[in-house]
Amino acid sequence: MSEKVKSRRFKFPEEASVIFALLVLVGIVGAMRPTFLKPENLLNLAASYSISALLAGCIVYLLSMGEIDLSFGWILNLSAVVAGLAMIAGVPVWIAIIFGICAGGFMGAINGVLTVVMRLPLIIVTLGTASVYQGVSLISNKSGSVVPTEKKLTENIFFRVLGGDIETPIPFILIFVVFAFLVLHLTLHKTRFGYRILAIGSNPEAARLAGIPTKKIKILTCTLMGVVSGIGGILFLGFRGAVDPSTGANLLLPVVAAAIIGGTPLSGGAGTVWGSLVGALIVGVIGVGIVFLGIDAVWSTLVTGLVILFAIGVDQIVRVRKNRAS
């Protein structure tokens, strides 16, 4: 085929097939329960899953590098606790928000430094730091919820906009997360930092020999995960108006599942940020679909697990075939 003809061929985006799967799922649930398709329901669904989607968008970076962080849920929790306690103590809301995000970044940096210094995979390091961050959170909040209740706090525009007191056609949290996704996508695919992450994931030794500062990139990526988890914590605090001792405890599975369903392989070397958004929406539609279809709780865990297992299994099969072909 000539070069001209080749360049004219329409190239489907990488995420086309997973978007197709999402539309099919929405269509199936909508056909069985038409109320599901009401725009306000779809927007509320997207808003409810937007924080886990944001985390999935960032965990793509770590997965692309062949790493995984087990502590991000507790970083989210502790960041929200730091910000909430600061607000209650009288710190201006926007300063408290910066404290929370910085706390998240600091925890992410700790993960990165430890993994480099101890020469251990991030998964092992964060197995420990997850408990550390959870423990610090429980000590800080005295095992209770952090609830900013003072009027001067709840009437601050941060709580009013995120919490939905000021109605917007599209929930603000959704607008913010989509914007964040744009930044994450451009950073991974259009910057030197992003290319280096993908290079490390493809072949760490080759990347090192090519002069890529692998340790520095690892620390920066972990810090980024911490910052985004911190932002997630702040969004949660504004969206729900409180943070509980268990907030973030069960985010690991849906976030990682979202990234993998979206097309990011566990083996590293590639990643799709937009795909993880679609993956998070698929996880959300499965959860909502179970309720809309009246599926009993006893079945719902099985259904969710089967779909996720199937997605991961197919991912593995396709990757093995791809490796054989190359």
Next chain:
Amino acid sequence: MTIKSRHARFSAIAVVTALIFSASAVATPAQAAQKRLTIGFVVHVIGNPFIQQIIDAAQMAARDLNVKLIVTGPAGAEGDAQLTAVQNLAASGVDGIATSVPAASMVKGLNTIIKAGTPIVMFNGLGEGVNGPYVGEKSVESGRLLGKMVLDKIGGTTAKGGVIVGNCYPGFPVLENRQKGVLESLAKASGVKIIGPSDVKVDSAANFAAWQGLLAANPDALAMVGLCAPDVESIGKVNAAAKSKTIGGGYDLTTGNLEALANGTAHISLGQTPFVQGYLPVQVLVDSIRNKIKINKPGFLNSGTEIVTATSVIEPFGSKPLTFAALQKMSASKALTRKYYDPLVKSYIKDWQKNLKPISDESA
């Protein structure tokens, strides 16, 4: 990677998911020809024996009142996931929702749903500030009662020694209230030293390991007091394994807990009448929807406290006396449970409006 294989891959996901959804939807009972009320019932954890007793009672209520009940909840207790489940139910168009409220972060979202017109009744876990009635025990008072009973067993106000206290879910308001009550009663003995409260985890294996560690670290402890459903059974197993005579007390009347009382390895368990906590919220919702009764403000409906030792069973609300053996049989039989509580359904539960008290009564 070719578009063909990716396309096929994700199309396969969608088709399989559709099949699973369809199969699951077909597997649930078909809806009646005429429109029945649909009530959502959201618990904070699936697969817990005590919570299952509550669900069983709710399902009995749904059958008796001819309503459809959708039971859902997160696999692991997390407030945000549970709130999302409640929101999904409201969006699906259920007529009313009963939910436990284990997290303060659920309150705002629940009030939004109530404001939009879907009535909500809470059970088992109170969300302070939610504009709806709450069905549960008087948690501080039950803690005081448990503390007093344990104190009586270890020598009363002259007792001297350590008492281990365990909380499986630190921060959960009802448990914090129970803890407060237990510590208040134990404080009456100046010679009693409190060890803890320690986090003893909800998962049964982790709970057992936690109690085992606590007893190993404090072999001379006079008593072990738990605040959650798995504790009495774990304490019993720990006592049996260590051949210890430490007094064991806690909550809930699951089969495992009753067995521990029966074999003497644990000594006191307080029930919170899961039948009432499951049945009454459904009754309140159905009555309020059918008879247009407004329930959009806080209120308290006491589910009562059952006091059980190996030799006596005291049921609340003047219910028929039970022997321990009968209670054990009942805990394993839904039919026997429904039959036993039938007088309560026809009186206390049916007349819930008369029994509705201010929310402040819950922690009095």
